[in-house]
Amino acid sequence: MFRFIVIVFMLIGSLWSAGLEKKVPILCYHRFGAEVADSMTIKNSSFSEQMEWLRTHGYTVVSLDTAMGYLSGKVKTIPAKSVVITVDDGHKSVYSDMAPMVKKYKIPVTLFIYPSAISNAKYAMTWEQLRELETTKLFRVESHTYWHPNFKHEKKKLSSEEYAKFVDKQLGGAKKKLEENMGHEIKYLAWVFGIYDDALLIDAKRAGYAAAFTIDRKHAASSANMMTEGRYMVISKHTIKDFERMVDGSEDRMPKGKKEGAKY
Numbered sequence: 001m002f003r004f005i006v007i008v009f010m011l012i013g014s015l016w017s018a019g020l021e022k023k024v025p026i027l028c029y030h031r032f033g034a035e036v037a038d039s040m041t042i043k044n045s046s047f048s049e050q051m052e053w054l055r056t057h058g059y060t061v062v063s064l065d066t067a068m069g070y071l072s073g074k075v076k077t078i079p080a081k082s083v084v085i086t087v088d089d090g091h092k093s094v095y096s097d098m099a100p101m102v103k104k105y106k107i108p109v110t111l112f113i114y115p116s117a118i119s120n121a122k123y124a125m126t127w128e129q130l131r132e133l134e135t136t137k138l139f140r141v142e143s144h145t146y147w148h149p150n151f152k153h154e155k156k157k158l159s160s161e162e163y164a165k166f167v168d169k170q171l172g173g174a175k176k177k178l179e180e181n182m183g184h185e186i187k188y189l190a191w192v193f194g195i196y197d198d199a200l201l202i203d204a205k206r207a208g209y210a211a212a213f214t215i216d217r218k219h220a221a222s223s224a225n226m227m228t229e230g231r232y233m234v235i236s237k238h239t240i241k242d243f244e245r246m247v248d249g250s251e252d253r254m255p256k257g258k259k260e261g262a263k264y
């Protein structure tokens, strides 16, 4: 009997490693430009090169919603080499520089937006521009809190009552504001600076988010907590070889200290 149980466990283990565990790489961008203005700005030619690389190597860019449907078991199959593209912060270069390339490659893109900046901050897009991007059916707006705060600092600064109100505004308030302005359900959240704690994970779920995303450099996975799924931030110094290691899973398999993320 004992031997039988051991064999069953071994079989389950090997099936698991053989691919029962579902994984999808999610990339996180910020800004785009003809020239590199700072580390977070990706040169337009580099982004094009990355999209070409995906195409010639048999990758399919799928929407975040499709990938999360797959990881949670609602969507049965997606292409074997699937990758998701997300962009944080709503910078105006998404409209001016990235959108033409997105239309050219016809790839779905999720924009994580914090509403306080929209139609307000100089560097950000307007609500009209966001709605125009969504009419292409390629872009989809999701939440990046209300005004991009540092939850750790605010927790130290505010009384517990004030902090509870503040969290409610950043999670539930942002969702509501985005839904009013975009006219559709907001399902996903990107943690600001990748900062979260156990209480915030519960708060985000309670606010109605189906999943939330960090900048922990690993594939989003069916075995992971849906409120802390990983993403790879792509910055200007990344070469096409670095990019390849993100999407093919080799960076995910590296020991933690050796990962790209350890360098910045």
Ligand SMILES: [Zn+2]
Binding pocket: 088, 089, 144, 148, 192, 193
């Ligand atoms: Zn951000």
